[in-house]
Amino acid sequence: MAARWEARADLIVAGTGVAGLTAALRARELGLRVLVVTKAAGDDGNTRWAQGGVAVVMEDQHDPGDSVARHIEDTLTAGAGLCEDAAVAAIITDGPAAVARLRERGAVFDAKPGGLLERTREGGHSAFRVVHAGGDATGAEVERALLKATVDGRVPLLENHVAVDAVKTPLGAVAGLLVLDSNGVPGVLTAPAVLLATGGLGQMYQATSNPSVATGDGLALALRAGALAADVEFIQFHPTVLYTGRGARGRCPLVTEAVRGEGAVLIDATGARVMKGVHPLEDLAPRDVVAAAITRHMAAEPGGVDDHVFLDATALHDMATRFPTVFAACASVGIDPAVDPIPVAPAAHFACGGVVSTVDGRTGVTGLYAVGEVARTGLHGANRLASNSLLEGLVCGTRAAETVAADLAIGLISPARSVEASLPTAPVADRDLLQRVMSRYAAIGRDAEGLAVVGSVLDVSTVDKQLESRELVEDAALTTAARALIAAAQQRTESRGCHVRTDFTERSEAWRRSQLVRLTPTGQPVLADPVLAEGVA
Numbered sequence: 001m002a003a004r005w006e007a008r009a010d011l012i013v014a015g016t017g018v019a020g021l022t023a024a025l026r027a028r029e030l031g032l033r034v035l036v037v038t039k040a041a042g043d044d045g046n047t048r049w050a051q052g053g054v055a056v057v058m059e060d061q062h063d064p065g066d067s068v069a070r071h072i073e074d075t076l077t078a079g080a081g082l083c084e085d086a087a088v089a090a091i092i093t094d095g096p097a098a099v100a101r102l103r104e105r106g107a108v109f110d111a112k113p114g115g116l117l118e119r120t121r122e123g124g125h126s127a128f129r130v131v132h133a134g135g136d137a138t139g140a141e142v143e144r145a146l147l148k149a150t151v152d153g154r155v156p157l158l159e160n161h162v163a164v165d166a167v168k169t170p171l172g173a174v175a176g177l178l179v180l181d182s183n184g185v186p187g188v189l190t191a192p193a194v195l196l197a198t199g200g201l202g203q204m205y206q207a208t209s210n211p212s213v214a215t216g217d218g219l220a221l222a223l224r225a226g227a228l229a230a231d232v233e234f235i236q237f238h239p240t241v242l243y244t245g246r247g248a249r250g251r252c253p254l255v256t257e258a259v260r261g262e263g264a265v266l267i268d269a270t271g272a273r274v275m276k277g278v279h280p281l282e283d284l285a286p287r288d289v290v291a292a293a294i295t296r297h298m299a300a301e302p303g304g305v306d307d308h309v310f311l312d313a314t315a316l317h318d319m320a321t322r323f324p325t326v327f328a329a330c331a332s333v334g335i336d337p338a339v340d341p342i343p344v345a346p347a348a349h350f351a352c353g354g355v356v357s358t359v360d361g362r363t364g365v366t367g368l369y370a371v372g373e374v375a376r377t378g379l380h381g382a383n384r385l386a387s388n389s390l391l392e393g394l395v396c397g398t399r400a401a402e403t404v405a406a407d408l409a410i411g412l413i414s415p416a417r418s419v420e421a422s423l424p425t426a427p428v429a430d431r432d433l434l435q436r437v438m439s440r441y442a443a444i445g446r447d448a449e450g451l452a453v454v455g456s457v458l459d460v461s462t463v464d465k466q467l468e469s470r471e472l473v474e475d476a477a478l479t480t481a482a483r484a485l486i487a488a489a490q491q492r493t494e495s496r497g498c499h500v501r502t503d504f505t506e507r508s509e510a511w512r513r514s515q516l517v518r519l520t521p522t523g524q525p526v527l528a529d530p531v532l533a534e535g536v537a
């Protein structure tokens with residue numbers, strides 16, 4: 001079916017998280033006609049669920065001895081050898097200015113009397129450098145401030161429209177975005193630049209810290225448009241989401257790592273410390289180490305309960321005021337963290353890989369840009385350092401808007417004409433089945449046999465369908481993302497960062513490289529030859 005309606009702009013931003021809104025606001029400041037589109041309501045994205053904060057080393061307020069260089073070093077260590085040094089340096093160095101801009105836009109961070117910002121610590125950080133808001137409601141405050149600035153700045157926001165496909169000119173440049181409204185009516189948003197800020201894909205698993213919108217739509221769209229993806233096998237599992245009973249499904253409440261940063265420890269049912277002797281930083285080891293240790297402990301310890309451990313925060317005096325979101329989630333299931341150890345388990349949290357993009361948001365497709373969790377800039381490598389994601393969104397959102405403005409000014413992209421677009425057909429697997437096999441065989445602890453099972457289950461259960469509803473767009477995206485992950489995970493015969501293989505338990509120097517993924521014309525993700533792919537990424 002051809003598109004039935006059309007709207008025009010200079011830049012279409014898909015997604016209303018921190019990266020997308022930051023980009024939209026900057027684009028507006030630069031005089032671009034910008035339109036933001038989201039498949040849900042403006043505040044329904046992942047950003048609002050972020051708890052811990054923003055990792056940043058500010059010139060005038062930091063721990064003695066802390067520095068931007070140390071933040072860079074911690075990021076590289078957490079990334080387990082796969083970060084790109086230049087991207088890490090660029091993003092971390094821009095952090096203080098990005099946080100200052102956010103505060104100018106109205107975000108209020110927790111401060112001590114006298115005005116200096118409070119700082120906490122999370123896994124993998126060698127200093128207290130995570131600034132936060134509302135105690136543990138940083139994402140909610142960032143989202144509130146940016147949405148308000150968007151409304152105040154009269155940036156148009158089109159809600160309940162899902163991005164389906166990039167519309168392209170006959171020469172292959174992006175000319176707009178094909179969307180569907182909530183009744184399944186297609187339309188085209190015509191623009192020379194489309195910025196994907198659609199977030200992650202935690203819904204690929206049964207239990208996740210991510211909301212229901214996190215279905216990998218942007219990744220699949222970019223692959224269909226001819227972009228490359230990388231590091232897609234590295235899905236970060238947060239070590240501590242609240243355990244609410246066997247077989248939890250969908251978004252599970254997060255118990256921020258900052259609770260451990262401020263003294264809580266992981267214990268098993270016998271009271272034994274889970275992280276003792278596992279890593280020099282114990283409970284504050286990088287997230288991949290902690291999540292894997294919990295998983296091993298649950299499986300092996302005779303005193304352990306097989307599907308959760310506990311976070312003992314009873315020594316913290318001010319849980320209700322310092323961590324109100326966590327406290328409320330615990331209270332809702334009858335847990336009082338002052339006296340009860342909090343039951344917790346790892347759950348899917350963050351896609352470290354994504355659409356291959358520069359720190360300025362450029363992908364290999366003219367006119368297609370990507371920022372935030374959907375993008376793979378090289379900041380996270382094989383395992384993201386805690387609280388680096390809001391930072392990445394702030395820095396790269398600004399840079400991407402400036403890049404679009406510059407690309408327009410020099411004529412690298414140019415105002416698009418109306419183009420014909422029709423709904424694509426793509427492979428779609430059953431979501432429930434996909435989530436079950438991914439959780440069972442492609443979470444923490446993978447092996448060749450299990451990955452092959454997922455591959456064949458997806459192959460036999462996948463049917464080509466026209467993407468004529470939001471649900472089908474999401475299911476197709478989850479299918480593409482899962483198949484991409486399986487292709488990359490099967491090939492990577494080592495354990496590194498968030499990719500833990502039980503049949504290849506060691507890290508291998510030969511595997512100190514990222515794998516690229518592209519889509520075949522029939523919609524099958526395959527590994528791309530890095531030499532042939534040169535110039536595309």
Ligand code: SIN
Pocket residue numbers: 050051052053122254255256257258350385386387388389
């Ligand atoms: C947390 O607060 O533990 C999550 C923050 C993050 O994912 O960086």
